[in-house]
Amino acid sequence: MFKKIIAIVSSVALGSVCLTGCSSQSAENKKLDNVTIAEVTHSVFYAPQYAAITKGFFEEEGIKVDLINTQGADKTMAALISEEAQIGLMGPEASIYVYNQGNENYAVNFAQLTKRDGSFLVAREKSDNFSYEDLKGKEILGGRKGGVPLMTLEYLLKEKGIDMGENTSAGEAKVRTDIQFGVMAGAFAGGEGDYTTAFEPTATAMEKDKTGYVVASIGEDAGEIPFTAYSTTKSFIKDNKDLVQRFTNAVYKGQLWVQKSSSEDVAKAMQPFFEDIALDDLVKVVDRYKSIDAWSQDPVLKEESLNRLMNVMKEAGELDKEPPYKDIVNTDFANTAIKNIKDK
Incomplete structure (x- = not known):
């Protein structure tokens, strides 16, 4: 390479x-x-x-x-x-x-x-009315622990008032860090998580393959x-x-x-x-x-x-x-x- x-x-x-x-x-x-x-x-x-x-x-x-x-x-x-x-x-x-x-x-x-941040939040279904409230009780593939994409995501969720933890049944958003960044899209397509984050061109490829749909920009919503x-x-x-x-x-x-x-x-x-x-x-x-x-x-x-x-x-x-x-x-x-x- x-x-x-x-x-x-x-x-x-x-x-x-x-x-x-x-x-x-x-x-x-x-x-x-x-x-x-x-x-x-x-x-x-x-x-x-x-x-x-x-x-x-x-x-x-x-x-x-x-x-x-x-x-x-x-x-x-x-x-x-x-x-x-x-x-x-x-x-x-x-x-x-x-x-x-x-x-x-x-x-x-x-x-x-x-x-x-250049990553986007990707859902399994198209949504023209996405709200971060939709993440309550859901599982998100967030990326590598210590990486800025994960830190930015978690910072944004806190800003939006979304509680994070393991208890999705209680309305907490579970942010997973156990899947390597390079294989997150494939894991998501295989059924892992309710949402994932993805950079381009992966996000566009997922939409093209109908395995996921961009619903929000992490970078735009988290600020500069x-x-x-x-x-x-x-x-x-x-x-x-x-x-x-x-x-x-x-x-x-x-x-x-x-x-x-x-x-x-x-x-x-x-x-x-x-x-x-x-x-x-x-x-x-x-x-x-x-x-x-x-x-x-x-x-x-x-x-x-x-x-x-x-x-x-x-x-x-x-x-x-x-x-x-x-x-x-x-x-x-x-x-x-x-x-x-x-x-x-």
């Missing part, structure tokens, strides 16, 4: 001159800095990143991107610390954990990509949190300020492009990374994420947003100590990108 993703990215980078309408300087004549991004997962949720690659924005900034899918924030952080990757794409909670463990070369978040951001080690930032700035510039260009482009154009831009998903389904996915305002308009990770994430973590019993915002977030690169890049 890793080699396939890297091969796709490499071919896209080499061909991006044509994709962007032919730049004045070819990839062969332009020295590019190689940057490996460790993705916490390979997901359509990260559309602005893939658009930034296929539209040639990284190449414009003198960067050739390779992607590796680590399949877990802990593994993404390990890739950063071991220097297998220069930049990690994951939830900021990972940098919070590392900071609190006392690691001197901790990870610093420098550019935010998504601003909401910095769900996914780019981070790198403190030492890497110190030694590579120009590279981190150019990387952030490319991300911001991708964010601007996605905002002004049609869902079909966005879907086409990321299709090289998701060849097993039909274009029509990718368009539906983009429509759905646009409808809940899932993607950040700029790369700035705001303090109030991080505080909301830490509140979610504290409510879940996963955080005892809040690290200083100024230590684990650097907004200099994002603010410089916004100042210097115009939406043409």
Whole structure:
């Protein structure tokens, strides 16, 4: 899987001159800095990143991107610390954990990509009048304990006044954490649970197969949190300020492009990374994420947003100590990108 993703990215980078309408300087004549991004997962949720690659924005900034899918924030952080990757794409909670463990070369978040939980609540039947009250006495497949999707779900249920526990007969919602994220859709289709959560494109695939129907957006209803951001080690930032700035510039260009482009154009831009998903389904996915305002308009990770994430973590019993915002977030690169890049 890793080699396939890297091969796709490499071919896209080499061909991006044509994709962007032919730049004045070819990839062969332009020295590019190689940057490996460790993705916490390979997901359509990260559309602005893939658009930034296929539209040639990284190449414009003198960067050739390779992607590796680590399949877990802990593994993404390990890739950063071991220097297998220069930049990690994951939830900021990972940098919070590392900071609190006392690691001197901790990870610093420098550019935010998504601003909401990207999961949806899926029911067995269609419902145009869903209420969170409907979850009382029901069983929900919630995901991995300690993961932000589960923490966000539980935070939202508390906000909606839904009691959680094991006694569904007493009206409590039972949130299950015993099924791995990757097989939740299959378990649900096999009869497990009354509701499940699912990211795209799984949610759209479930509706297509008539095994489940989206009734609510967890991210939209729970509010904004910095769900996914780019981070790198403190030492890497110190030694590579120009590279981190150019990387952030490319991300911001991708964010601007996605905002002004049609869902079909966005879907086409990321299709090289998701060849097993039909274009029509990718368009539906983009429509759905646009409808809940899932993607950040700029790369700035705001303090109030991080505080909301830490509140979610504290409510879940996963955080005892809040690290200083100024230590684990650097907004200099994002603010410089916004100042210097115009939406043409």
